[in-house]
Amino acid sequence: MPTLTGGCLCGAIRYTVDADIKELRACHCTNCQKGSGAGGSVNAMLPSAAVKFTKGTPKRYTGIADSGRTLHRYFCGDCGSPLYSQRETTPENLALRIGTLDNPGPMKLVAHIWTKSARSWDHMDPGTQQIAGQPDAPPAK
Ligand SMILES: [Zn+2]
Numbered sequence: 001m002p003t004l005t006g007g008c009l010c011g012a013i014r015y016t017v018d019a020d021i022k023e024l025r026a027c028h029c030t031n032c033q034k035g036s037g038a039g040g041s042v043n044a045m046l047p048s049a050a051v052k053f054t055k056g057t058p059k060r061y062t063g064i065a066d067s068g069r070t071l072h073r074y075f076c077g078d079c080g081s082p083l084y085s086q087r088e089t090t091p092e093n094l095a096l097r098i099g100t101l102d103n104p105g106p107m108k109l110v111a112h113i114w115t116k117s118a119r120s121w122d123h124m125d126p127g128t129q130q131i132a133g134q135p136d137a138p139p140a141k
């Protein structure tokens, strides 16, 4: 399995991924729209241990996600590329912004989440799973 590599736009942050990524998930939540400056984010859900930063340290912005959870968003402090996000309560996993990979290879978008806030220009393949909000939201208190 070839090691995947990636980094931010300016090159200040570099990382490797030791995992075989096949399936991706798009998030259309309003926070991902603002954070990306686009329609949302496309992510690989990975164990945090699979991603190693080999150069630089991402900056962190912590906010309340549309799900109500506290979410850390990591990005390059120099060029602003979003790199990954991580829930405060599950540091063992992260959502890698897949557009920062150098050599993504064959990967498939299998699910869209937060479709209820998707922008009008977003086309979603009807063959993918589509979820209106958070797929694994905790029960409302
Ligand atoms: Zn950068």
Ligand SMILES: [Zn+2]
Binding pocket: 027, 028, 029, 030, 031, 032, 033, 040, 041, 114
């Ligand atoms: Zn999102």
